[in-house]
Amino acid sequence: MSNVLSSIFPNEHFVDLSLYQYGWEQCEPLRSCGPNARNHYLFHYVISGAGTLIATDQNGENHTYRVKSGNGFMIFPKQTASYQADEQHPWEYAWVEFDGLKVKEALELAGLTAESPVYHANTRELSSELKNELLHIAQNSDQSPFHLIGHLYLFLDYLTRSSSNRKLVQTGKLQDFYVREALSFIEQNFQNNISVEDIASFCNLNRSYFGKIFRDAVGKTPQEFLIHYRMTKAAELLKLTGLSIGNISNAVGYPSQLHFSRAFKHVYGVSPREWRNENKLTNK
Numbered sequence: 001m002s003n004v005l006s007s008i009f010p011n012e013h014f015v016d017l018s019l020y021q022y023g024w025e026q027c028e029p030l031r032s033c034g035p036n037a038r039n040h041y042l043f044h045y046v047i048s049g050a051g052t053l054i055a056t057d058q059n060g061e062n063h064t065y066r067v068k069s070g071n072g073f074m075i076f077p078k079q080t081a082s083y084q085a086d087e088q089h090p091w092e093y094a095w096v097e098f099d100g101l102k103v104k105e106a107l108e109l110a111g112l113t114a115e116s117p118v119y120h121a122n123t124r125e126l127s128s129e130l131k132n133e134l135l136h137i138a139q140n141s142d143q144s145p146f147h148l149i150g151h152l153y154l155f156l157d158y159l160t161r162s163s164s165n166r167k168l169v170q171t172g173k174l175q176d177f178y179v180r181e182a183l184s185f186i187e188q189n190f191q192n193n194i195s196v197e198d199i200a201s202f203c204n205l206n207r208s209y210f211g212k213i214f215r216d217a218v219g220k221t222p223q224e225f226l227i228h229y230r231m232t233k234a235a236e237l238l239k240l241t242g243l244s245i246g247n248i249s250n251a252v253g254y255p256s257q258l259h260f261s262r263a264f265k266h267v268y269g270v271s272p273r274e275w276r277n278e279n280k281l282t283n284k
Contacts, residue, residue: 015232017100019145019152024138026092027051027085034082038075040099041107043159044083045072045119045134049091055081057115065118067091070127072119074112077219094134098152101183104219106156111165119163126162130155178203178210179217190230191253196222231267234260238276245272 020040025031027049035054050068056079057063067073067083069091075081077099085091112119121127133155137148160166185202186194199222200210214222230252237248246257254260264272 015100015229016102017149017152017156018098019137019148020097020099022094022096022134022137022141024092024094024135027090029087029090030085031090032082032084035080036082037078037080038097039077040097041077041103042075042095042097043072043119044093044095045131046070047092047094047131049089050086051084051091052086053081053083053117055079055114055117063115067118070121070124072130074107074117074119076114076117079114094131094138096134096137096152096155101218102156104217106160109160109166110163112163116165119159120165121162122164122166123162126158130158130162133158175213175217178205179214182210182214182222183218186226186229190226190233191251193253193255194226196226199226227263228267230254231264234264234272235268235275238272239279248272 044067046067046069048069050066053065053067053073054062055065055073055075060080065073073083107113110119121130133151137151137155140148140151181203182199185199189198196211197207200207203210205213211222214225218225220228234248234252237243237251241248243251245261249255249257249260252260254263261271264275268275270278
């Protein structure tokens with residue numbers, strides 16, 4: 001049987017970089033996962049042994065990759081993938097599932113794409129530090145969310161610096177400036193009755209063009225991001241305060257409590273009241 005250590009991250013309130021699940025496993029021969037598609041980024045670092053990754057590219061065509069000790073592999077959101085341990089030398093790996101506004105930029109810097117998902121290290125020292133960060137996260141699930149997110153940032157730092165596919169990403173692009181302006185506007189005005197048109201207007205951009213550069217940079221449409229940002233703030237208020245559902249609805253920019261409840265359930269899968277009841281043990 002496989003030896004496995006697996007945990008689910010309990011806190012969903014991080015926007016720039018968020019953790020979903022993580023762990024370590026010494027696989028049994030031919031142990032396989034998939035094929036399936038995930039909603040977030042999933043990275044495995046192979047500590048020992050070997051295995052095979054089968055993953056689709058942007059055109060939906062399957063490609064097969066041999067992954068061995070010292071390598072890693074990234075599975076991207078919505079990408080169909082499966083992976084299997086070797087029969088003679090099954091792999092031992094640590095993994096982390098994560099997402100956030102900073103991830104796309106980091107993976108571009110690391111040179112990891114759906115067409116090139118296998119991580120090769122350019123230095124053994126940095127690769128070892130990357131492995132240590134993943135093992136630290138896997139072995140310290142009892143630490144605070146800030147502690148775990150801090151080590152996730154360190155993992156991304158080592159990933160970008162050690163990847164043999166590392167690329168120099170241009171900085172200071174005008175599109176990046178507009179996206180930063182939009183994110184700042186949302187952060188300061190999410191509680192008001194703002195729309196995508198308001199955000200585009202603030203940036204002095206045509207809505208269609210603004211929507212394109214925002215989605216390219218963030219991975220969500222402006223509307224999707226605004227809704228998720230508001231619901232994240234609502235979840236914080238539900239968990240940390242005794243405010244009524246109606247007051248929280250108003251506080252995150254929803255004058256209609258009915259519309260707020262529908263949006264919250266769409267994001268979290270349960271009503272605001274149910275979510276509060278499920279998380280009330282953490283209330284102080």
